[in-house]
Amino acid sequence: MKIKKVTWNNRKKCFSLATSKGILEFPYSLLHPKPSSQDEIKKAYSDAEIGKEAFTYLLQSGKEGTVHIDQVLEYNQDTDYLREALLYKLTLKAQSLLKEKKLSARAIMRRMHTSPTQFYRLLDQTNYNKSIDQMAKLLAALDCYVDVVFKKAA
Amino acid sequence: MSKIRRGNHIFISWIGDHGHHIHIYRDKKEVLKWDLTEDKAIKGKPTKKILKLIEQLRKENLL
Numbered sequence: 642m643k644i645k646k647v648t649w650n651n652r653k654k655c656f657s658l659a660t661s662k663g664i665l666e667f668p669y670s671l672l673h674p675k676p677s678s679q680d681e682i683k684k685a686y687s688d689a690e691i692g693k694e695a696f697t698y699l700l701q702s703g704k705e706g707t708v709h710i711d712q713v714l715e716y717n718q719d720t721d722y723l724r725e726a727l728l729y730k731l732t733l734k735a736q737s738l739l740k741e742k743k744l745s746a747r748a749i750m751r752r753m754h755t756s757p758t759q760f761y762r763l764l765d766q767t768n769y770n771k772s773i774d775q776m777a778k779l780l781a782a783l784d785c786y787v788d789v790v791f792k793k794a795a
Numbered sequence: 796m797s798k799i800r801r802g803n804h805i806f807i808s809w810i811g812d813h814g815h816h817i818h819i820y821r822d823k824k825e826v827l828k829w830d831l832t833e834d835k836a837i838k839g840k841p842t843k844k845i846l847k848l849i850e851q852l853r854k855e856n857l858l
Binding site for chain 1: 839
């Protein structure tokens with residue numbers, strides 16, 4: 642996702658980013674280096690060097706910081722970002738269970754009634770063209786049942 | 796975090812709720828998103844050169 646425009650508000654102490662998903666906010670409190678009343682933000686821009694997938698800000702002291710769009714999406718609890726993070730976690734769990742268990746890959750495929758191509762696709766943590774449902778099925782075949790934990794926002 | 800330039804690549808690392816990540820760009824395009832906690836690729840395929848550069852940055856305490 643590209644950042645179209647970056648603006649900042651010293652009263653609200655946050656950045657506003659114009660993206661294809663609308664306006665996303667990012668607070669100063671999560672920045673490093675942090676701006677202060679003595680060291681305010683001088684300039685902020687969508688960074689072309691990073692394909693406009695991050696923004697860079699410059700403080701009056703000359704210090705510079707860069708924030709990637711993923712950090713902003715995580716702060717704004719973007720559903721697509723959270724889905725990918727969940728799929729990644731489930732895949733890593735399936736990979737570690739497969740190493741732990743003495744069951745062969747063939748046996749798991751038979752349990753799942755699936756093809757080797759589909760099986761290895763599910764085990765690839767860089768592939769996000771799979772559903773949480775398919776991952777739950779794979780984990781169940783590895784004798785691991787997925788449960789849901791509801792957490793209150795911090 | 797600030798950008799780190801090494802060997803024609805730009806590195807941006809950050810720590811979030813889902814771990815410690817690093818994004819690697821070359822020619823304005825993301826070539827790799829790497830999980831520094833698990834040492835696995837999140838997106839893209841790592842090359843030996845990039846893995847060497849990550850290791851170098853770790854040794855220099857820049858990540």
